[in-house]
Amino acid sequence: MKTRRITRERLVPHTLDGKTRMVPDDEVIEIPLPPRDWDQLALNTVTVIVTLLVSACVVWSTVSIGDLLSRVVVEPAAYGAAAVFDLAWIALMIIEWLARYTPARGNKARIGGYVALIVAMGAVGTHGWLAGDAATGIVGAVVSGLAKGTWTILLDYQAMPLDKRTAAFLQQELAEAGAELSRVPVRRRVTRARALVEAERRALEADRGSADPGRADESADDPDADVLAIRPGAVSTKDAVRIAWDSDIRDRDAVIRYVAKATGRAPSPDTVDRYLRALRIGA
Structure with missing residues (x-):
């Protein structure tokens, strides 16, 4: 049987002055050669x-x-x-x-x-x-x-x-992969279309808000502008945080200001944070 020699590296113990370490060492071994594949050669x-x-x-x-x-x-x-x-x-x-x-x-x-x-x-x-x-x-x-x-x-x-069943199986595999691949550009187009719709909606809302004479004295940066005014003290801190959340107010300081305005007293920041965390988890 024909063989060929190869050199490989291995770790061997080596001791000097009573101290042993594992050091690399070369080892020459012979491995058998597989028989020549004449069919593949032909x-x-x-x-x-x-x-x-x-x-x-x-x-x-x-x-x-x-x-x-x-x-x-x-x-x-x-x-x-x-x-x-x-x-x-x-x-x-x-x-x-x-x-x-x-x-x-x-x-x-x-x-x-x-x-x-x-x-x-x-x-x-x-x-x-x-x-x-x-x-x-x-x-x-x-x-x-x-x-x-x-x-x-x-x-x-x-x-x-290929037998008939195997060919049918591979055909279904390719069809499934093709369907997944075809959904990629479709999802991309849907996402782009929805983004355009959302951008147009925001633009129209901005135009409508600037043209409303009843809102001329409100600041565009006021997070409470879209929140319905209620009688101070009529709701709890939890209810006020929920109303602010439902009105798309996400900034912590803005929520605290609204809760203070709605309840008539300054809320505890920790309490507001706890309610906000619960709402984020629920969302």
């Missing part, structure tokens, strides 16, 4: 070969179709458009691979990939026919077909087969 080799085939196909098709289109347009535009023919079916093939766990979603990409391949092969064949060499055009078109076919077989081999 798959990696095939993947490299197919990648080279696709690259050669793109170059061949681009040059061939670009020469065909350069008869009517300038060369940069012609070769740029020519690259689209093969890149289209390559992109659709990648989408088909991404949808391997939900085959129904990959049907359109699969059909579109074959359509794009046929168009590319037709363009390459047309170039050879117009150039006066039909055989070259046919062979060039077959290059794209071989590259596409080989890559499709490789992707089908690497895609794990």
Whole structure:
């Protein structure tokens, strides 16, 4: 069995002058090597070969179709458009691979990939026919077909087969995750809309308050302006704190001033704080 040597660090006791400490020390050990995975090596080799085939196909098709289109347009535009023919079916093939766990979603990409391949092969064949060499055009078109076919077989081999129930389960998982993701922009829009409504409401209230002649002598900073006046001494400290809280008065000093005005006597700050804490917990 093959092994390989590795060096690792460990703590060992070391004593000097009767004093022992744990110090780092290097240890060389041998561990067994796993057997070579020839299947994975072969798959990696095939993947490299197919990648080279696709690259050669793109170059061949681009040059061939670009020469065909350069008869009517300038060369940069012609070769740029020519690259689209093969890149289209390559992109659709990648989408088909991404949808391997939900085959129904990959049907359109699969059909579109074959359509794009046929168009590319037709363009390459047309170039050879117009150039006066039909055989070259046919062979060039077959290059794209071989590259596409080989890559499709490789992707089908690497895609794990799923039974019907497992595919349905994964479909539901993806649907649930998609629903959660779709709620993010919706919540963002709802929050923005509510913020706009609240800003407009406050603006309208401010305009209405400044235009009210009966409130001209009230200070805008007076927290008691929106609180209904009551007869001093008619309520308890607890009731006065509750009324201030319900009137959206949250500042402690403002609440104390209102309680003093409502009850006719200065309240205990500790008592007011206790009632406010209870209201905050209840809210």
